Amino acid sequence: MSVSPVESSLSDPALIGVRTSTRSELTLWQQIKEDWIAHGKDWTLPGFRAVAVQRFGVWRMGVEPKLLRAPLSVLYRMLYRKVRNGYGIELPYTVKLGRRVIIEHQGAIVVHGYCTIGDDCILRQGVTLGNRHMDRLLDAPQLGDRVNVGAGAKLFGAIQVGDDVQIGANAVLLKDVPAGATAVGIPAKIVKSRQT
Numbered sequence: 001m002s003v004s005p006v007e008s009s010l011s012d013p014a015l016i017g018v019r020t021s022t023r024s025e026l027t028l029w030q031q032i033k034e035d036w037i038a039h040g041k042d043w044t045l046p047g048f049r050a051v052a053v054q055r056f057g058v059w060r061m062g063v064e065p066k067l068l069r070a071p072l073s074v075l076y077r078m079l080y081r082k083v084r085n086g087y088g089i090e091l092p093y094t095v096k097l098g099r100r101v102i103i104e105h106q107g108a109i110v111v112h113g114y115c116t117i118g119d120d121c122i123l124r125q126g127v128t129l130g131n132r133h134m135d136r137l138l139d140a141p142q143l144g145d146r147v148n149v150g151a152g153a154k155l156f157g158a159i160q161v162g163d164d165v166q167i168g169a170n171a172v173l174l175k176d177v178p179a180g181a182t183a184v185g186i187p188a189k190i191v192k193s194r195q196t
Helices: 005-011 028-038 046-060 066-087
Strands: 109-111 128-130 154-156 182-184 189-192
Touching: 028 046, 046 066
Parallel strands: 109 128, 128 154
Antiparallel strands: 182 189
16 A cells, blocks of 8 residues: 555654644644644645644634634634535534544545544545434544544444554444454454454
8 A cells, every 4th residue: 555645744754742742732823733744734735624624613612702702613614614515524623633633635524523533543535434323413433543544434333443443445334443453344344453
């Protein structure tokens, strides 16, 4: 499997040294700069723009009083709709988004508002992270760090995906996946697992 320029940017020397600090220690601009570097320093990429809007949405919720937050919320909603309608990327501010998350391509990407996506994860076009049952609308996938989600993959329900997991293109994941595993197929099965 070849490595894209965006993926190779994860080893960019500019990121070394900032990896040890937690997300809460970073300002909005530091987060956006880190995401910009992770996206190959290309501010025109739809994935970078979607992540930047999500970061802004989270940040504006901390603005007090609510009267000052109101115009920022209007701006956030406009930007969110532009990203959703223009690029086909639904990434609400309620997602717990880790650091340096890369949205590799645009189009048909839907992320449930209660998802957790760990640090250094990669999502590709056509990915859905959503709920599985209509009577449990708040159930959503929880991704660990460095999860690589292939194009067209669907992850449904309150599943736990461990660190360093590879999810194949067009896989339909309905069950937990342990750290270091590779899951492919419909429904997804583990074809490779880290030896312990």
